[in-house]
Amino acid sequence: MIKISPFPVDIVLPCLDEAEALPYVLERIPPGWRAIVVDNGSTDGSPDLARDLGAYAIHKPRRGFGAACHAGLTAATADVVCFCDGDASLDPGFLPTVAGPVLDGTADLVLGRRRPTSRGAWPVHARLANLELARRVRRRTGVRVHDLGPMRAARREALLALGLTDRRSGYPLQMVLRAANAGWRVTETDVPYRPRTGRSKVTGTWRGTWQAVRDMSAVLAERPAPVPARGARLAGGVR
Incomplete structure (x- = not known):
């Protein structure tokens, strides 16, 4: 039986001790869209706060950014799913701009290209690592992506079919690589990037950044996996 969602878009928000940031994030969810907060082991009451603020909160005991994101994707019911960090570094109010090309059928995957609003918004070591990974993605796939940031939008069933x-x-x-392999139209649009609330679990330290680079390098080393093609050409990213 096909489930019909009352929401046009679901927004997946991975969460690990983000009680300080959640009020800002959740108050900026577009009207009529649903926030799915995926708690990944918080000890600061984040999931209860999220529910009090009107979000749908679920728990994912397995630690990991991908584990939280995928749990949110599988919990979603809307046709279009967005992803956004829950640390207030990205403004969910910009999600309609990101999701717009997916909703109107002109793109299959839209990435938010982060534009720092201040010098301290994006640590240099994290930014350099991101630039290098984006360069390797362009070289491998031909998709002119410049940022592998967390704000993005795509159709739920198509994302599930990628088998991430x-x-x-x-x-x-992995989402970008498999989407490109499937012939998706992948593009990006600028979004402002603010200093996050609280300490980053990944890019706040050299160790966290190094682990993220190792994880992504392992994904880049994978042989292209066969995924269902969408029969769509690739769209170049916004320069």
Whole structure:
């Protein structure tokens, strides 16, 4: 039986101790869209706060960014799913711009290209690592992507059909690689990037960044997996 969602878009928000940031994030969810907060082991009451603020909160005991994102994807029911960090570094109010090309059928996967609003918004080591990974993606796939950031939008059933397997930091990269392999139209649009609320679990330290690079390098080393083609050409990213 096909489930019909009352929501046009579901927004997956991975969460690990984000109680300080959640009020800002959830108050900026577009009207009529649903926030799915995926708690990944918080000890600060984040999931209860999320429910109090009107979000749908679920728990994913397996740690990992990809584990949380995929749990949110499988819990979603809307035709279109967006992903966004829950640390207030990205403004969910910009999600209609990101999801727009997916909703109107002109793109299959849209990535939010982060544009720092201040010098301290994006640590240099994390930014350099991201630039190098984006360069390797362009070289491998031909998709002119410049950022592998967490704000993105695509259709739920198509994402599930990609068969994503990474459950760590390589999840967003694997999504782009498999989408490109399937012939998806992949594009990007600029979004402002603010200093996050609280300390980053990944890019806040060299160790966290190095682990993320290792996770993504392992994904890049995978042989292209056969995935269902969408019969669509690739769209170049926004320069």
